[in-house]
């Protein structure tokens with residue numbers, strides 16, 4: 001989320017609790033980018049049991065297994081029915097989604113989670129800070145974009161399991177590992193898992209946003225009223241660069257050309273496989289943070 005986007009409508013409500021359908025929609029968020037972001041995309045395979053089920057500008061990833069599936073992120077409130085339709089189009093059942101995890105608890109990645117939890121009955125898991133944001137339906141005072149005007153509220157996620165650094169959430173033979181990458185939000189989390197095709201198993205990284213966006217007078221350098229988080233932000237970037245990473249998928253697909261890679265895929269060549277993907281993503285983030293800090297310090 002970049003809160004410079006003008007938010008026109010910020011109300012949300014929970015309208016039902018029937019497991020098996022996201023038809024009980026939550027009130028959409030309207031922002032400058034929302035219509036473009038939420039454009040439907042035909043779901044596609046990334047590698048092995050890893051599937052893209054998100055929309056044009058907001059990723060949602062399904063990792064499938066024989067004892068249920070794991071869904072990463074839920075897009076906007078209005079993305080939930082699109083994600084559910086994408087899961088169905090691939091031949092999977094929303095009821096088999098047993099776990100939903102979140103990259104960061106801004107409304108463009110977490111807004112659909114409440115509806116998707118109602119539709120699936122899945123456990124929702126998030127970092128301590130993200131869990132608080134999901135349960136309250138908005139971000140906290142320690143979020144760099146907390147002071148955005150107007151403050152956006154989305155449907156609250158009633159129950160959230162709290163996960164910590166390095167924790168592996170298992171679902172039968174599949175599982176995802178949480179890597180805390182605070183900076184863009186205090187609870188930002190990057191998730192990793194392994195996907196196999198035959199004997200060829202690759203490390204997949206679902207990379208959280210590492211963009212230093214802020215609203216109000218928040219300063220990453222601590223130059224304002226907010227604490228200095230520049231070191232922990234830089235550490236998150238270094239951590240992402242050092243992950244075992246054969247495939248990177250970013251929370252906004254455009255950051256790592258996810259849609260373009262799918263279009264360029266052939267039987268002989270899978271463009272998602274890129275040993276340098278995480279390092280390139282981290283290098284770009286590092287450059288943005290350096291620029292941002294220099295700008296703050298020059299003020």
Ligand SMILES: [Zn+2]
Nearest residue numbers: 001002106209
């Ligand atoms: Zn965000």
